[in-house]
Amino acid sequence: MRRWNGWGDATTVVELPAQGAGFLAARVGTGRALPDATLETALARVPASRLAEHPLYSVQAQDRLMHARGQSLPDWLALREGALGVYPDGVAFPQSAEQIRELLALAQERDLCLIPYGGGTSVAGHINPPASTRPVLTVSLAHMNRLLDLDEQSLLATFGPGASGPQVESQLRARGYTLGHFPQSWELSTLGGWVASRSSGQQSLRYGRIEQLFAGGTLETFAGPLQIATFPASAAGPDLREVVLGCEGRFGIISEVKVRISPLPADERFYGVFLPNWSQALQAIRQLTQARVPLSMLRLSNAVETETQLALAGHPQQIAWLEKYLALRGAAAGKCLLTFGVTGNRRQNALSLSQARQHLKAFGGVFTGTLLGKKWAQNRFRFPYLRENLWNAGYVVDTLETATDWSNVDNLLNRIETSLRDGLATEGEQVHVFTHLSHVYGEGSSIYTTYVFRPAATYPATLARWQALKHAASQTIVEHHGTISHQHGVGKDHAPYLLREKGALAMDTLQALSQHFDPAGRLNPGTLLQE
C-alpha cells in the first residue's frame, strides 16, 4: 500500500546504516526528530467538501487527503504534521477522454477549478490545490493506464495518460519493447505527468528526454480537444507538441499519449570509475559527451557526494579496502565517482566501453568494473525512500536541480552549493551539501544538488529553514544563467523565478496561451504561471 505521508510503498524500507547517522552528526550536528501525526489525526482535519456528491468524483476525506499534496519538502512536512491547509473538494477518476470532457463541462457549469493529477510525485507543488473561492476538483488519471495501440513498424505506442512507469514498461516488455524513460520517481510517476512537466529519465543519453519520446496525443481543453498527429519530423510551422510539453495542466488535461519506443536492448551494463579530482572529472565527462561516444547514462558525483555515498553505503570494511586500492591508483581524497552505462548490441557496447575507458584513463580515471554500476542499477529508484529514514534519524533531506552550458557548470554548481551551505548560518546551523551531474549534453549538463539539514523545533520553523535555503539556491540559479528546472518542472515552488529566466514577453506569451485554452482560468491556477 502506498505510504500516505511519504514516498512509495509502505512496506519498502531503505535502512540508514549505523555509521551513516554518525557521518551526518559530524557534519550538521546530532539529528532531532519531530513527531509524526497519525493518519487518523490527519483525516480528522480534512474540512467538509464544498462539492455535492456526483458519480464522476469522490468527496471522501481519505481520497481528498491522499490527493492534496505531492512529494516536495513542504509537502512532506505538511504530511508529517498532518496539517495540509488546503484540500481538494473532490477527486475524480475518469475512465475515458469522454469523461474528462464531462468534467470540463461540469467545471464550467459549476464554476470549479480542475487539477490534473498523475502519480502525485511532483516535487515542485504542481498538484497542490490553491486556496480558491471556487471549489477544487482534482482529476486523477490513475484509471487511464492501458496500452491502447502498438505500431510495431513505427515503434509507436499509445497509452492512457495515467500509466505509471511500471505500467508502461510491463505492458511494453510483454511485447519486447521499452520506453526507456526512468526518472527517479518512475515507480509512481505517470506518462501524462512526464509530458506535462518535461521529465527526463536516467538513461536520457540513449532514449532522450520525454520531449523526444512524446510523439503526439490529445490535450482536452476548454476550447476543445487539441489533437496532435504523429510525424517523425515536420516543418509545418511551430510544433504544437511543445505547447503540451511543460504545460503543467494549465492548458488542458492530457487524455492520450503516443510515445516512441525501442526494442528491448540485447545488452546493458553499468560501470564505476573514480576520477582523481573534480576538475579532471568535469573535463573528462564533457569531452566524453562531446565526442559522442554512445553511452546510455552517465552520472558524476562530486567529491562530497562520493564521500557521502561511500559513508552511507554500509559495508565499511569493503569500502575501506576499495579506498585503499583507489588511493594506490591515484584517486585519494577529493576523488569523484563516475557511473556510466552502455545499452544496445554487444559489438557497439564493447566499442563504447573501450572508447569511454580510453577517454577516462587520459584524465586519471580508475576503472572498477561493474560492481558499483550494478549497485547503482539496483538502487536507482530507492533514493526517495531514504528521506524516510533520515527523517526518523532526525534529518531533513531535499534536492534541487538546474542545467547550464558547460562553460558555466562549475561556476553555477559552486554558487548553488555555497548558497545552501551558508543558508542557515544566521541560525548557526550547518547544511551538508553535495552534487552530481546526471544528464549530459553536448552543450552542457544538469546539476543535481542534495542538501541535508536539521529540522527546527517546530514544523513551521522547519519549513522556514527550507524556504530560506530554497530561495537562496533558486535565486542563485536564475541570476547565474541556470534554468529553474532541468527535470522537475515549475509547479508553484519555481513559478516566482520563471520571469527572471524567461523574460516578460515570454511570460506574456504563456499567459496568452493559457487565456486561449482556458479563458476562465480554471485549470491548475498558480502552477507554472503565478496568479
Next chain:
Amino acid sequence: MRRWNGWGDATTVVELPAQGAGFLAARVGTGRALPDATLETALARVPASRLAEHPLYSVQAQDRLMHARGQSLPDWLALREGALGVYPDGVAFPQSAEQIRELLALAQERDLCLIPYGGGTSVAGHINPPASTRPVLTVSLAHMNRLLDLDEQSLLATFGPGASGPQVESQLRARGYTLGHFPQSWELSTLGGWVASRSSGQQSLRYGRIEQLFAGGTLETFAGPLQIATFPASAAGPDLREVVLGCEGRFGIISEVKVRISPLPADERFYGVFLPNWSQALQAIRQLTQARVPLSMLRLSNAVETETQLALAGHPQQIAWLEKYLALRGAAAGKCLLTFGVTGNRRQNALSLSQARQHLKAFGGVFTGTLLGKKWAQNRFRFPYLRENLWNAGYVVDTLETATDWSNVDNLLNRIETSLRDGLATEGEQVHVFTHLSHVYGEGSSIYTTYVFRPAATYPATLARWQALKHAASQTIVEHHGTISHQHGVGKDHAPYLLREKGALAMDTLQALSQHFDPAGRLNPGTLLQE
C-alpha cells in the same frame, strides 16, 4: 554573380548529358522550351514604389525584382516570364538588431508590411509579397552574417541571422568546428531562414535538424524582443524556442541565432549499396535506423529514381558495366540505390560500416564501395542547378516532400506518386515521377518526390499544370497522414493544407500567437497562416 531568374551562381552550369534528353523524351515526350524574358524586360515591368526614399532601405527596381520571389516552381515560371505580378516596395538591409527595431517602428508609423528575407531560397512562397494595400518592405538579413561569439567549452556559436551555409561553415571551420547543417539549398540559404522554416540538412542523422541545433537567440517582435537563453535542456514550462522555429516571419524577425556546433570530424565516408527491390530496401533501412547504427546520412532512391539517376549520370559505358555486375549479384531491374555515410572517429566509423553492411547484406544489398558515395558528396548541392538545363531542354522539374510513420511510408509514397503520375492525364500529358527517402528516424521517414513534365504552350497554362499536380499531391499528403512539409516549410503554397493537418484548434492557437506578437498583422501576411 547570382542568377537573377534561376538557381545559384550564373557561372555554374550542370549539364544534362546527351542521353538524358532521350531518356525523358521516352517518358514524357519531346521537350518544348518556353521563351525566357531578359533582365531588361523584367526590370521594365517593376512598377513605381509606394515608399518614399529612406536611408534604411532601397527602392531601386533591381533590388525589388531580386527580392520579389523565391525558388518555387511558380517563382521560377514568373522569373522566366519576367512577370512577377507583385513586388516589394523597398528592400531594407539592416546591419544590427537596433536597425531591425527601427524598421519595426517605421512599419508601425507608416502602416507597412514587413517580409523577413534570408537567402530567398524558399520553395513554398515564403517571401513573396502579398498584394496588399499597405506598402511592403522586404527586410534582407544579408548583411548580418558574422560569427559573433564562440563558446568552445559549450560548443555554442552565435551568428547573425543572415549567415549563409558557406558563411556559417567557413567561419566555424577556421576555428575547427562545423554546424553540420547541409540542406540542398546550403549555398544560398541562411541560418535565420533555416530556423524560421524548420530546415533539415542532409546529415541530420548525425547532427539533427535545425530544431536540435538552434539553442537560443532573439526574435524582434512588435511586442518587444523575445530573448531565448541557451540551456542544454529545461523543464521550465513550454519551450519558447519552438515559437521561433517554424514561425516563418509571422511572429517577428530573427536578429541573432545561437547554435550547437561540433568539432570537425576526423573521418567521413559515403558508400553506395544496391538493394534488389523496393520492398527489401525499405525494410532494410527501417531496421538499420531502428537499430541505431550511428550513421550520418542515408538516402534510399526508389527503382525509378535509381534508373533515372543512372540514365542522367553520363558515362553510359561505365553504367552499363556497373549494371551487369549488379545483375550478376542479384540487383537487376527494380534495384534501388542506397547511399549512406559515416562521420566521426575511425574506430566508430569502422564499426558502423561493418554493422550497416551486415544489416544490408541480410536484405540482399550489393555493396559498391565509396565511388557512388563520393559522387553524391561532390554533387550534393548541384541538383537545383539541373532545373536550368532541363528547362532549356524543354522540361519542367519540381520536387515535393513529406514525412510519415514507417507503417505508412509505402502507402503514402505510392499515393503521392500516383497522384502526380496521373495528374495531367486529362491533358494527355505524361509525368515522370520518382522518389527517395533521405531523412530517416526511428518512427518514420521523409518522402521526397521529384516530378518532370512538359511546359504547356504558355506560361499561365504551364503554371496551371503545376497547380493541378501540386494540389493533387498536397491533398493526398494531408488526407493520408503525411505532414504537408518535412523540410521546406509552409509558406503560401502549403498554407491551404495546414488546417487539415493540424486541426482548427491548433490553427486558432497559431493565430492567437500571431495576434500576440503582431496585433496589426504586418509581418509576412499570408505565409503560414492564410488571410
